[in-house]
Amino acid sequence: MAFVILSASALTRSKPRTLSMRAVVGIASLVTLLVLAAGIAVGYGVGREGPALFASANAEPRPVTRAGAANESTTDNRLLIDRFGELSGRMMQLEAEAMDLAFRIGLIKQAGDRADVDEPKAGRVAKTPPGSPAGGPLFRPDGVEPLPVPLLPNGSRSVELGDGLEQIESSIERITDLIAELDRTVVALNLQHMARPGREPVRGRAVVSSFGNRIDPFTRKRAFHSGIDYPAPPGTPIHASAGGRVIFAGYRRAYGNTVEVDHGGGLVTRYAHASKVLVKVGQVVMPGEQIARVGSTGRSTGPHLHFEILRDGRFIDPKVYLAQF
Known part of the structure; x- marks a missing residue:
């Protein structure tokens, strides 16, 4: 399986991607079907040629020409059976990979379903645009396609020994x-999930x-509070709520x-x-990475985030x- 590698472009330009669970389950089912079909084919082939194969192993010496032909036929059959064993092992591995993908996609899909249901509407316009060095937090109060599942060539679901193994090899490649x-796709979905804020910034x-x-x-009057506050002792670690690129780090x-x-998709x-900033503008941060420490700088009455x-x-x-995490 691929490893997830975070980059600035991946985190800030990620686009939603969807994947049908039927496609993954269909692949796993197809791999199982191929194993069964190939087993039937080999069984059929061995049933026709097997007696000659085993008889030749116990037979008394024959003339050179006949013995050579018998040995050649026996070798060919054994090679086919060995090749079938290799293909069966590969198909079982593919089935395990498909089921693992299905599990991973299921976990990400659950988080995505919660996000779709709970997606809030945008609120008031920020006085301080993201990345801007000016402004302040004092506000007036508010007015009261599924992927196709491949079949064997020509739509066949059964194979013949020999030629059938070539069909299985072709299907395995597909x-x-x-x-x-x-x-x-799973890697892209993982990136999308990692770039979604939802992790507690102060644990x-x-x-x-x-x-x-x-x-x-300060004023003892009603005002709009544009975020939430986490009181904590000075120096308490502040963690990134999601992965992304730092667009402002200063006073x-x-x-x-x-x-x-910036987490991409307009989210900041x-x-x-x-009390202290630990990152620089342009730096890519991972979800949960420490980016600052709690303090009481600016318009603040005590140490908090x-x-x-x-x-x-x-x-x-x-x-x-x-609430989504």
Whole structure:
């Protein structure tokens, strides 16, 4: 199976891909069918030629010409049977690979189904666009195709010994190519899943200030809170909620020390009030990688992480995404 290799372009330009579970299950079924069909063919061939094969092994010496012909026939049959054994082993391996892909796709599909159901609508436009060095978090309150399953050549589901083995070899090549394509699709789906924010940026800490209207701690009046807050001791690690590319890492007057990560598809996560920033602009980060440390810089009343999720420049309630993981 392919290894997942993250790059900036893969994380920030990933596109949704879908895959039918029927295609994977169909491949596994086809591999099983090929094994059975080939077994029947070999059994049929051995049934016709087997007696001569075993009789020749125990027969008394014959004239050279007949013995040579018998030995040649015996050798050919044994080669065919050995080749069938090799092909059977390869088909069993392909079946295991297909079932493994089906399992992996099933896990990713479950996460995707939850994401489709819980996908929130975009909220208010951010005063501070992603990547911008200006702005602040004080806001007025809100108004109250399935892949084809290949068959044997000519649509056949049964084979003859000899020629049938060639058909099986051809079918195995086709299935191998198809499984390779499925594996590439799984890698793309893994990248898409890894670039989706939903992992807790501060582990083991409860949220105390939710998204939406609240009483501002400075003005003591109603104001819109554009993210959620994680109180934690200074220096507590802040982790990337998903994989992506850092598009801002520096200081803002209201946000303090801030990191922004672009996850592709218009999704950006923002981590504010940090005591220290550990990444640089342009750096590719993995899901869960430490990117900063909790602090109380900027417009803050105490050490905490202010965490925001933006989609196409509009605020989204982070809890919707966090609930998907």
